[in-house]
Amino acid sequence: MEFRINRDEFLKVVNIAQSVAIVKGSMPILSHLLLEARGDRIFLFGSDLDLGIKGETEAQIQAEGSICLSAKMLTDILRELPAESEVHLSLEENNQVTILCNKIRFHLVGLPVEDFPPFPVFEGEIFTLPKEVLQDMIVKIGLTVPAVEQKHLGAPNGALIEITEELTEMLGTDGHRLSYIKKPGIKGLKEKIKAILPKKFMVELKKILDDASGIDQVSFILLENKMLFKIGSIEIFTCLLEKRFPNIRQRIIKENDKILLINRMAFRQAVRRVSIFTEEKERFIMVKLEGGVLHLSSQNLGIGDAQDQLPVDYQGETLEIGFNSNFILDVLTILGGESVVLELSDHESHGVIRDAQNRDYLYIIMPVKLYEEEYDEY
Amino acid sequence: MDNRQIIFQEKERHILHLNIANFFIAVAVALQPRLLSYPVVVATPGSARRILLDVSQKARQAGIYRGMLLDSAKKRCSDLRVLDPCPELYDRAGCAVLGELTKLSPRLEPAGPGHFFVDLTGTDRLWGIALDTADRLKKTILEKFRLSCAVGLARNKLVSKVAARVIKPAGLCEIMAGGEADFMAPLPLSYLPGLDQKIIAMLRQFNLKVIGDLVTFSEETFHEAFGPKAGEIRILAQGVDDTPVREYKAPEPFVQESFVFEGQTNDDRLIEKALFQLVSKAGFQLRKMRLAARKLELAVRYADGVSKKRQLLLKTPICGDLSLFEQFLPLLYSAYTRRIRLSRMVMKLSRLTFPYGQLDLFGKVEKERKLMKALDSIRTKFGPKAITFWGKQA
Numbered sequence: 001m002e003f004r005i006n007r008d009e010f011l012k013v014v015n016i017a018q019s020v021a022i023v024k025g026s027m028p029i030l031s032h033l034l035l036e037a038r039g040d041r042i043f044l045f046g047s048d049l050d051l052g053i054k055g056e057t058e059a060q061i062q063a064e065g066s067i068c069l070s071a072k073m074l075t076d077i078l079r080e081l082p083a084e085s086e087v088h089l090s091l092e093e094n095n096q097v098t099i100l101c102n103k104i105r106f107h108l109v110g111l112p113v114e115d116f117p118p119f120p121v122f123e124g125e126i127f128t129l130p131k132e133v134l135q136d137m138i139v140k141i142g143l144t145v146p147a148v149e150q151k152h153l154g155a156p157n158g159a160l161i162e163i164t165e166e167l168t169e170m171l172g173t174d175g176h177r178l179s180y181i182k183k184p185g186i187k188g189l190k191e192k193i194k195a196i197l198p199k200k201f202m203v204e205l206k207k208i209l210d211d212a213s214g215i216d217q218v219s220f221i222l223l224e225n226k227m228l229f230k231i232g233s234i235e236i237f238t239c240l241l242e243k244r245f246p247n248i249r250q251r252i253i254k255e256n257d258k259i260l261l262i263n264r265m266a267f268r269q270a271v272r273r274v275s276i277f278t279e280e281k282e283r284f285i286m287v288k289l290e291g292g293v294l295h296l297s298s299q300n301l302g303i304g305d306a307q308d309q310l311p312v313d314y315q316g317e318t319l320e321i322g323f324n325s326n327f328i329l330d331v332l333t334i335l336g337g338e339s340v341v342l343e344l345s346d347h348e349s350h351g352v353i354r355d356a357q358n359r360d361y362l363y364i365i366m367p368v369k370l371y372e373e374e375y376d377e378y
Numbered sequence: 379m380d381n382r383q384i385i386f387q388e389k390e391r392h393i394l395h396l397n398i399a400n401f402f403i404a405v406a407v408a409l410q411p412r413l414l415s416y417p418v419v420v421a422t423p424g425s426a427r428r429i430l431l432d433v434s435q436k437a438r439q440a441g442i443y444r445g446m447l448l449d450s451a452k453k454r455c456s457d458l459r460v461l462d463p464c465p466e467l468y469d470r471a472g473c474a475v476l477g478e479l480t481k482l483s484p485r486l487e488p489a490g491p492g493h494f495f496v497d498l499t500g501t502d503r504l505w506g507i508a509l510d511t512a513d514r515l516k517k518t519i520l521e522k523f524r525l526s527c528a529v530g531l532a533r534n535k536l537v538s539k540v541a542a543r544v545i546k547p548a549g550l551c552e553i554m555a556g557g558e559a560d561f562m563a564p565l566p567l568s569y570l571p572g573l574d575q576k577i578i579a580m581l582r583q584f585n586l587k588v589i590g591d592l593v594t595f596s597e598e599t600f601h602e603a604f605g606p607k608a609g610e611i612r613i614l615a616q617g618v619d620d621t622p623v624r625e626y627k628a629p630e631p632f633v634q635e636s637f638v639f640e641g642q643t644n645d646d647r648l649i650e651k652a653l654f655q656l657v658s659k660a661g662f663q664l665r666k667m668r669l670a671a672r673k674l675e676l677a678v679r680y681a682d683g684v685s686k687k688r689q690l691l692l693k694t695p696i697c698g699d700l701s702l703f704e705q706f707l708p709l710l711y712s713a714y715t716r717r718i719r720l721s722r723m724v725m726k727l728s729r730l731t732f733p734y735g736q737l738d739l740f741g742k743v744e745k746e747r748k749l750m751k752a753l754d755s756i757r758t759k760f761g762p763k764a765i766t767f768w769g770k771q772a
Contacts, residue, residue: 152701154740175738246740282734324736348737369735 001065001091003037005057007101010042010087011078013055014071016211016234017046019204020053021071029068034116035089036066046071047117051201053208054119054235067091068111077106120228120237124221127193129168131218131231133183135209137161137170138202140361143330144179145172145199149243156196158241163193171248177327177365178248195227196245201238208234256343258289258319260312261356264340268332270308274298275325277306283326284368289319289344298325321347322368328353331363392498392508393623395530395538396479396515399547401492402432405471406461408524416459421448423462423683431463435547462683466636466724474523476626482511486626492527495535497623509552516550532558536619540569558617563590570614577611580604589615632728633671635660642681642719649720653710654703654767656725661699662762664727665754670695670734671727674702676709679722688713695731698746699753699767702727 014033022030034045042059046052081087081101088100091110099106141159149157153175160171168183209218212231220229228237274285277298288295294312299305321344331353332340339356347370353363398404402420407413417437421428428448440455452458468491475494479486482505485497498508505511512529520526530541532553540562541551553561562570567578570589584603586595592615600608637652653676664671672695677687688709696702706725714720737744756765 151704152696152742153738154742173739175740175742176736178739248739281731282736284735322735350739364739366737366739369737 001035001037001067002062002089003042003059004062004086004088005042005059007078007081007085007087008083009057010059011075013042013044013057014075014078016055016208017044017053018071018075019207020046020048020051022048023072029111029115029117031071032068032111032116033071033074034066034068034113034119035074036113037061037064039064045116045119047119049117050198050239051204052117052119052237053204056233063090065091066113067095067097068113068116069097069108070110073108077108119235120223120226122221122228122230122235124223126219126221127163127186127189128217128219129186131209131212131215133168134218135206137168137181137183138206138209139334140181140363141170141172141179142199142202142206143172143334144174144177144363145202146174147199150175154246156241156243156245158196158198158243158245159202160196160245161193163189165189171245173246173248176324177363179331179364180248180362182360193222195222196241196243197227198238198241201236205229205236208236256345256349256352258314258316258344260289260294260314260342260344261339262294262310262312262342264332264335264338266310267340267342268329270296270310271325271328271332273308274306275329277304278325282368283324284322285325285328286370287321287323287344289314289316289321291315291318319344319347320370321351322370323351323365324368327365335361390499391533392501393532393535393538394496394498394508394512394515395489395532395535395542396475396494396496396519397528397530397539397542397546398475398492398519398525399528400432400434401471402461402463402468403434404492404525405468406464407434408471409467411524413459416457417442417455418459418461419448419451420461420463423679423685428460466634471523471525473629475519475525478515478518478522480626480628482515484625485623487624488626489539493539495538495623498531509550512552513550516548532617534558534617534619535621535623536571536614537561537617539571540565540617543569553617559593562615562617563588563593565589567592570611572614573611577604630728631667631669631730632726633660633663633667633730634724634726635663636722636724638722639720642721644717644719649710649714649723650707652723653706653725654699656723657702657706658699658762658766660725660727661697661702661750662754662757664697664730665750667730669730669732670697671702672729672731673727674705674709675726675728676706676713677724677726678710678713678720679724680716681719681721684716684718686713686715691729694734694736695729697733698743698750700746701743 017033021033025031030048036043040058040061041056043054043056045054077099081104085101090098092098095110095112097108097110099108145159146155146157155173155175162169164185165187166185168185171178171180208231215232218229218231220227225240226237227240228235274296275283275298277300278284279300285296285298292312292314294310297307335355337355337357341354341356343352347367350364350366354361403418417440418434419430419437419442420432421430430444430446430448430451433442433444437455437458442451442454448460476488479494479496483496483498483501487495489495498511508531512531516527516529526548528542528546528548529550530538532538532541533555537553537558541553545551566588567573567581586592592612604611635656637656643649672692673689675687675689677685679685690705690709753765
């Protein structure tokens with residue numbers, strides 16, 4: 001294998017593939033990238049067995065071939081080379097690679113390609129989704145998906161995606177809050193697609209989507225227990241989580257009777273202000289609805305307290321409810337509209353926050369218990 | 379600092395040093411008084427090259443000393459009783475003694491296993507003169523915990539420590555103000571804290587045998603031989619020490635439970651069952667305190683004495699038996715990895731906090747809370763075995 005390539009182009013594709021490489025692990029091959037020179041392009045594969053990324057770019061290939069190189073070493077070498085310079089890479093005996101750039105020379109020992117885990121081939125029935133739709137879904141659902149499974153709360157570390165001809169739906173929950181989004185389905189889809197996408201995959205996919213400019217559509221295929229996405233020249237696959245996703249449809253269907261229209265930015269600023277005095281771990285704020293005013297308050301014993309209020313169009317009975325301020329701030333940051341709708345019921349039932357203009361996205365949060373019932377004396 | 383303060387500090391300080399000689403052995407003897415009639419040692423766990431951590435008086439008379447190899451010790455004394463160290467027990471004993479000392483003064487400093495400094499300065503009106511307080515304390519510790527101790531009382535930490543060393547293993551010794559240097563002068567060098575065997579050997583080369591010799595020895599020669607440390611040693615030898623007794627900060631509360639496998643086992647079912655029993659006991663205590671734990675620790679000890687410990691820090695505190703067991707089970711299998719039988723398992727719950735009021739979507743936490751509340755009330759009325767879980771671990 002021998003090729004010449006622009007350093008910046010090479011580094012760009014290495015950066016994409018190395019994000020899934022495992023630096024310290026029991027399988028050394030997973031800390032490596034598979035580098036393949038074929039035709040007039042080079043291909044780079046990174047994998048942690050559950051998640052894999054393939055990137056490619058143009059290069060002047062003098063001899064085809066492949067080798068596994070340490071992801072960290074390759075990234076460090078390329079970062080230290082002068083920008084816009086030409087890099088010459090050649091494979092020599094005993095899996096040794098020589099990297100030349102001007103007068104700089106590196107020798108890097110690689111591993112045989114046979115040990116590298118196989119990467120699925122993008123073949124089969126191809127489905128497409130608009131890039132912006134997928135991006136929006138991942139951002140809005142990703143914030144409620146925990147990085148680690150919350151077993152005691154029954155929340156998996158993944159988001160459920162269901163695609164039919166009519167609807168594309170995505171749900172995520174961390175046990176304390178859940179988010180739901182619906183978008184148009186895929187026309188002509190014969191069979192319903194249902195899968196749980198791991199949080200780690202969502203993070204990587206979001207990064208790729210954010211960097212992909214000039215691409216409108218994202219295509220994907222479903223394999224036995226994997227899903228393979230293609231965004232331009234980049235392919236990313238994930239093993240799907242084989243877990244039971246909790247039944248949360250009932251929460252989405254149930255409607256709350258106290259509906260308030262609030263300016264999003266004013267609400268966000270008020271919550272931020274009162275959350276200064278919340279306790280670090282629980283972040284508890286009190287929301288009181290009384291006579292056309294939404295009172296927000298917090299208290300930290302021995303430190304101080306804070307109060308703020310917002311005018312709302314509400315004349316019903318008084319309601320006091322506690323929430324984790326971080327849960328409210330998270331959603332107010334990602335919603336884009338001018339106003340949001342806050343739906344409440346009673347102090348022990350969930351609250352709903354959604355965009356005033358758009359009913360496609362729901363964010364449901366459970367309250368913090370205000371009144372601790374008497375516990376038996378031991 | 380005004381003069382009155384200085385006078386008060388130097389002349390009126392009453393520093394008590396409590397020394398429980400051979401603490402590890404003393405604790406073991408307090409629990410098994412029959413050990414008193416044997417030479418006893420505590421040795422590091424393991425099967426090879428066990429080193430003696432503590433040695434009883436009788437064992438010392440047989441020529442056994444701390445730091446010796448157990449094999450050599452056994453050759454010198456055939457009826458030697460060997461004990462494994464039990465850190466939890468020593469902690470418990472140390473905490474019990476500390477609890478007694480905290481009643482006397484807030485200025486309290488633990489100084490190693492079985493060693494404590496208490497600043498009794500200014501407590502005369504509350505507890506009577508310091509000497510009487512020290513005597514009462516000595517008797518209380520003996521009666522309450524069956525631990526005999528030596529108590530040294532002086533104007534500073536250094537002299538009180540030496541005084542306790544002099545009358546060890548039991549007794550009370552007070553050094554009056556101004557008599558520190560005279561008290562220290564005839565004592566052998568090994569009584570002076572801070573001098574290791576290497577320095578003592580060097581001092582002996584200069585024919586210095588007692589602490590008083592360090593003061594009378596030529597300052598210049600002393601400085602040439604020991605460098606800047608010479609000045610420090612001379613000051614110590616005169617019984618001068620102005621270091622304060624640090625204020626005692628009580629350790630964070632925790633819940634700890636342990637399980638000893640009779641005859642040792644490597645049966646996963648029995649081990650999981652023991653884990654569930656520990657969880658039930660610890661969880662009950664936690665709920666009784668109306669607290670929940672954020673830090674979970676589990677230590678297992680293998681039959682060959684090797685211990686392994688694993689810990690987990692949770693974002694949300696938990697107190698229910700089922701949640702605790704769910705978190706402890708992976709901890710158990712990350713600690714229990716060797717193919718050797720287990721002899722003991724210790725569980726510790728710390729970072730205790732009030733349970734969060736955050737409700738969950740699926741009511742799992744609330745459901746468990748209600749279940750535990752019902753079980754706890756039954757167990758409180760009819761005993762811990764009145765109602766148990768059914769399942770493979772129960």
